[in-house]
Amino acid sequence: MIFKKIIIFGLLFFGIAPVTGAVESNQVTVKFGDMLLTPEVKAVQKGSMKYINLTFLNKYIHVISRWDPDTGNIELRFGKWNFTLTEDRTKYIRAGVEKELPAPVFEEDDQLWLPVDFLIQFGLVVQKDEPNELRLDWADNYLLEIETVTYQNRPALLLIGSRPLMIRESNLIQKPDRLVVDLANVKTHPAFDNRISGSEMVKTVRLGVRNETDLRLVLDLDRLTGYRIIRDPNQEDRLTIVLNGFVTGLKFIQKGPVRKVQIGTSLSTEYSVKTVSEPNRIFIDLVGVTLDTHDLRVAGDGKWVSTVRVAQFDHQTVRVVLDLLDETPCYVIQPQDTSNLIEVRTVQTIQSISWSNDGGGQLKIAGDSELVKTVSKLKNQEQIQIDLNYFRFAPGLAAPIIKSQAVKGIQLITISPTKIRVIISLNEHVLYEIQDSKDQRDLVIRFRNSVLLNKVLVLDAGHGGVDPGACGAQGTREKDFTLDVVMRLKELLDDAGACVILTRKDDRYISLYERPMIANINFAHMFISIHCNSYTGDRNIRGIEIYYQKPAGKKLAEQVMTKLVAGTKLINRGVRFNNYAVLVETQMPSILVELGYLSNFAEETLLNRNDFKDNATRSIFEGIIAYCSQNAM
Ligand SMILES: [Zn+2]
Structure with missing residues (x-):
C-alpha cells in the first residue's frame, strides 16, 4: 500500500450527537x-x-x-x-x-x-x-505509487501495484541514457502523476502506455549504470529497481611500511576476494558496481604490484585483478570510516619480541605499525593468547628464551599469511597487565607473581553502627579505626589479585554471627577480623594480641604477629587461643587481631597516625603472604 506521501490534515467531526446502536x-x-x-x-x-x-x-x-x-x-x-x-x-x-x-x-x-x-x-x-x-x-492492476528509496545502500525505486507486479522486459538504452522497464498487465492509476522527479542518479521517471496491456516506465539516468530488479516473494505487489554504483578511482599509497592500492566506489560496496599464487594475483569482485569506462589496465607502483586490471565481469560485478611482483602477503579491507573505499594492503611485520627481567619480568612485542590485536585468556588464565591481524613475524624471528618465575614459555604461531598468534604460558599465581605504547606499535606485558591470585579473603572491621567498640581518651572510636585499617588492607590485597569481601564497608551494625556466615557462604580462603583493645584497669598495658581458635588460624596468627611486631615496633602480647564467635564459626583459617590499646594514651596517639596505619596494614598483608607461601590453601 501507499505510505509515504500521506498527510492527514484535520479529520472531520461535525458535532452531531451519536445515534447509539443505530449503525x-x-x-x-x-x-x-x-x-x-x-x-x-x-x-x-x-x-x-x-x-x-x-x-x-x-x-x-x-x-x-x-x-x-x-x-x-x-x-x-x-x-x-x-x-x-x-x-x-x-x-x-x-x-x-x-x-x-x-x-x-x-x-x-x-x-x-x-x-x-x-x-x-x-x-x-x-x-x-x-x-x-x-x-x-x-478495479484493475494499477501502479499506485513510485517511491525513491535506498536498497542496500544503493539508489532504488520502489514500485507498488494494486496486485502482483510482473516485469515483461527491461533494457538500458544509450544517448540519452535511460532504463526502460515494461510492466505486464498494469495500468497506472489515473489519479497518480505519471511523471516523478527523481534522485541523484535518476533524473526523472516517466510513465507511458506500452500497448493494450502493458505499462512502460522510462528512467532518465544521470549516467548509464547496471541495475537489478528485486521481487520480494512475500510482497508480490512490490518491485524494487536498484541501480549500481560506479568505480571512481584507483590509487597507490605508501604509508610507513604499509603499501596500499585504494579502489574508490561511488557507494559503499560489498566485495569478495580470491588470491592465487604462481603468478601471485588477487581478484576482488565488487558487487552492484558498474565500470562506466572501457576496461582499465594500470601499471603498478613497481614495488609490489606490477599491474592492476579493472573490467566489468558481468552486469552486476566489476572485477579488479592485482598482479603482484613478489610473495609479500597482503589483505583486502574496507576502512571503517570510509565505506566507499576498498584497500589492498601489504601485511605489517612484528619486528621483535624481547624479554627483560625488570620487576617480575616483562615481554615486549614491537611491530612496524599499529597493532590490531585481540587478547584472550585461556585454560583458567594459565595462558595468554594474543592474535594479531594483518601481521606476520619478521623472517627469522624466534621466541625469546625466558628464565622467569612468572612465564613458562612463549610460542609464535602463524595462523595464515595475514594473521599470527603469540601464546604465553604462565606459571601459577601470576598477575599481568598489558600496556600499549602511545603510537600503538608496541605492546608490553608486565608479569608479577602473587600467591594471592584469585584467593577469597574476608576482612572484618570490628564493631560498627550502634556498637562503637572501645573508645580512647582522645575520642578515637574502635569501629572507625578498624574500618580504616580494613579499607587500606583491601587495597593491598586487591592489587595482589585477591578477591576481597568485606563484612562491612561503612558504619553499620553487623551481628557476630553474620560475620563468619559471610565468609562461609563465599567459601573464603581466609577470615581476618580487625579490632583494637582497651583495659581501663591499667592504662599502662599496650601492644598487640592475635587470637585464633583452630590450628590453621594459629599458624596464620604467628606469621601476622611476626610481621606486625617488626613493622610497627609494638609489643608482642602473644598469639592466644580464644573461643570468640567469629573464630569458632568460620570454616577457614581465621584470626582476630587486637591492634594496640586505645586505653593507653601513647598508643591511641599512634593508632591515629597514617604512617602507623600504613605500616600495620602492610605488615598484616606481608603476614598473609608469608602464610600463603608456606601453606597450601
Ligand atoms: Zn573489638
Missing part, C-alpha cells in the same frame, strides 16, 4: 481483496444500499479528507484528484463538474458514511455485495 445493529463484514480490514472500518446496510465509513478511504485508499468550516463542504483528495461533497451531502464536484451521489452521504456515530457505489470514482469495484459481507477491490 451497530446491521453490521457487515468488510474485505478489501482477500484482506480482512481492521475493526474501525465498518459498513452498514441501509435500504437497498450499503454504506462504508470514511475510515476505509483514509486508511486503505489513502484519501485525505478535510471539512471546510466556511462552506460546510467536505473535500476528499486522492492523488491529483479532488472530490468535493456538497453541504447537503447529495452531490459531489470533480474537475468543476457537479454530479449526483448514488445516495446521500450521512453522518452517524461521529462518522461519515459513503454509499459504496460512489467508490467506483476512486477506481474500486464492489466484488461481493451480500447481506453480511461486502468485498471491495481495485
Whole structure:
C-alpha cells in the first residue's frame, strides 16, 4: 500500500450527537481483496444500499479528507484528484463538474458514511455485495505509487501495484541514457502523476502506455549504470529497481611500511576476494558496481604490484585483478570510516619480541605499525593468547628464551599469511597487565607473581553502627579505626589479585554471627577480623594480641604477629587461643587481631597516625603472604 506521501490534515467531526446502536445493529463484514480490514472500518446496510465509513478511504485508499468550516463542504483528495461533497451531502464536484451521489452521504456515530457505489470514482469495484459481507477491490492492476528509496545502500525505486507486479522486459538504452522497464498487465492509476522527479542518479521517471496491456516506465539516468530488479516473494505487489554504483578511482599509497592500492566506489560496496599464487594475483569482485569506462589496465607502483586490471565481469560485478611482483602477503579491507573505499594492503611485520627481567619480568612485542590485536585468556588464565591481524613475524624471528618465575614459555604461531598468534604460558599465581605504547606499535606485558591470585579473603572491621567498640581518651572510636585499617588492607590485597569481601564497608551494625556466615557462604580462603583493645584497669598495658581458635588460624596468627611486631615496633602480647564467635564459626583459617590499646594514651596517639596505619596494614598483608607461601590453601 501507499505510505509515504500521506498527510492527514484535520479529520472531520461535525458535532452531531451519536445515534447509539443505530449503525451497530446491521453490521457487515468488510474485505478489501482477500484482506480482512481492521475493526474501525465498518459498513452498514441501509435500504437497498450499503454504506462504508470514511475510515476505509483514509486508511486503505489513502484519501485525505478535510471539512471546510466556511462552506460546510467536505473535500476528499486522492492523488491529483479532488472530490468535493456538497453541504447537503447529495452531490459531489470533480474537475468543476457537479454530479449526483448514488445516495446521500450521512453522518452517524461521529462518522461519515459513503454509499459504496460512489467508490467506483476512486477506481474500486464492489466484488461481493451480500447481506453480511461486502468485498471491495481495485478495479484493475494499477501502479499506485513510485517511491525513491535506498536498497542496500544503493539508489532504488520502489514500485507498488494494486496486485502482483510482473516485469515483461527491461533494457538500458544509450544517448540519452535511460532504463526502460515494461510492466505486464498494469495500468497506472489515473489519479497518480505519471511523471516523478527523481534522485541523484535518476533524473526523472516517466510513465507511458506500452500497448493494450502493458505499462512502460522510462528512467532518465544521470549516467548509464547496471541495475537489478528485486521481487520480494512475500510482497508480490512490490518491485524494487536498484541501480549500481560506479568505480571512481584507483590509487597507490605508501604509508610507513604499509603499501596500499585504494579502489574508490561511488557507494559503499560489498566485495569478495580470491588470491592465487604462481603468478601471485588477487581478484576482488565488487558487487552492484558498474565500470562506466572501457576496461582499465594500470601499471603498478613497481614495488609490489606490477599491474592492476579493472573490467566489468558481468552486469552486476566489476572485477579488479592485482598482479603482484613478489610473495609479500597482503589483505583486502574496507576502512571503517570510509565505506566507499576498498584497500589492498601489504601485511605489517612484528619486528621483535624481547624479554627483560625488570620487576617480575616483562615481554615486549614491537611491530612496524599499529597493532590490531585481540587478547584472550585461556585454560583458567594459565595462558595468554594474543592474535594479531594483518601481521606476520619478521623472517627469522624466534621466541625469546625466558628464565622467569612468572612465564613458562612463549610460542609464535602463524595462523595464515595475514594473521599470527603469540601464546604465553604462565606459571601459577601470576598477575599481568598489558600496556600499549602511545603510537600503538608496541605492546608490553608486565608479569608479577602473587600467591594471592584469585584467593577469597574476608576482612572484618570490628564493631560498627550502634556498637562503637572501645573508645580512647582522645575520642578515637574502635569501629572507625578498624574500618580504616580494613579499607587500606583491601587495597593491598586487591592489587595482589585477591578477591576481597568485606563484612562491612561503612558504619553499620553487623551481628557476630553474620560475620563468619559471610565468609562461609563465599567459601573464603581466609577470615581476618580487625579490632583494637582497651583495659581501663591499667592504662599502662599496650601492644598487640592475635587470637585464633583452630590450628590453621594459629599458624596464620604467628606469621601476622611476626610481621606486625617488626613493622610497627609494638609489643608482642602473644598469639592466644580464644573461643570468640567469629573464630569458632568460620570454616577457614581465621584470626582476630587486637591492634594496640586505645586505653593507653601513647598508643591511641599512634593508632591515629597514617604512617602507623600504613605500616600495620602492610605488615598484616606481608603476614598473609608469608602464610600463603608456606601453606597450601
Ligand atoms: Zn573489638
